[in-house]
Amino acid sequence: GENVEQHPSTLSVQEGDSAVIKCTYSDSASNYFPWYKQELGKRPQLIIDIRSNVGEKKDQRIAVTLNKTAKHFSLHITETQPEDSAVYFCAAASGGSYIPTFGRGTSLIVHP
Amino acid sequence: NAGVTQTPKFQVLKTGQSMTLQCAQDMNHNSMYWYRQDPGMGLRLIYYSASEGTTDKGEVPNGYNVSRLNKREFSLRLESAAPSQTSVYFCASARGEGNTIYFGEGSWLTVV
Numbered sequence: 254g255e256n257v258e259q260h261p262s263t264l265s266v267q268e269g270d271s272a273v274i275k276c277t278y279s280d281s282a283s284n285y286f287p288w289y290k291q292e293l294g295k296r297p298q299l300i301i302d303i304r305s306n307v308g309e310k311k312d313q314r315i316a317v318t319l320n321k322t323a324k325h326f327s328l329h330i331t332e333t334q335p336e337d338s339a340v341y342f343c344a345a346a347s348g349g350s351y352i353p354t355f356g357r358g359t360s361l362i363v364h365p
Numbered sequence: 366n367a368g369v370t371q372t373p374k375f376q377v378l379k380t381g382q383s384m385t386l387q388c389a390q391d392m393n394h395n396s397m398y399w400y401r402q403d404p405g406m407g408l409r410l411i412y413y414s415a416s417e418g419t420t421d422k423g424e425v426p427n428g429y430n431v432s433r434l435n436k437r438e439f440s441l442r443l444e445s446a447a448p449s450q451t452s453v454y455f456c457a458s459a460r461g462e463g464n465t466i467y468f469g470e471g472s473w474l475t476v477v
Binding site for chain 2: 287296299342355356358
């Protein structure tokens with residue numbers, strides 16, 4: 254089955270810096286890669302996703318890149334703000350699967 | 366549009382007691398899921414239902430049962446609660462295979 258590794262487990266940055274979270278996956282059939290943000294005590298919520306026919310996708314300060322050859326994808330947050338502090342989860346799923354595999358999460362701390 | 370609604374939000378059980386977590390979605394989604402979240406362990410799949418009338422085990426099904434009551438509702442039952450089942454439980458739904466998963470607000474369960 255699919256295996257998703259996520260790094261780092263904790264990331265501490267100063268406000269205004271960029272943050273990068275990386276994930277690798279094992280199943281070459283995976284073609285859908287969502288990212289979720291979970292604030293303390295809240296539910297995970299989708300912030301951006303990418304499908305395997307696209308190499309990069311941006312939404313304001315957030316971008317996701319995908320390298321299918323190397324089987325890794327990354328979340329980039331620019332100009333970080335304290336409200337970006339949360340746990341971020343990556344996931345991978347194949348088109349024929351009902352079950353995305355989640356990474357273990359990255360706790361992002363943005364210091365004012 | 367409520368999305369995914371789960372009840373109760375908080376519950377304390379004694380070891381050996383039983384209880385059912387209720388979940389309903391109003392997005393006309395085909396697939397529904399139950400996850401548990403423990404510190405440092407990410408989101409672990411307990412059971413899922415790819416479509417109405419089907420249920421399948423996930424990564425950590427022991428000690429749990431599920432019922433897909435209809436297309437909207439998917440319940441999780443603990444027949445004899447154990448302290449190891451103390452966790453945050455998330456119900457989720459998706460349109461189908463390879464689609465975005467939407468989470469409920471979570472149920473905090475403590476077994477003493």
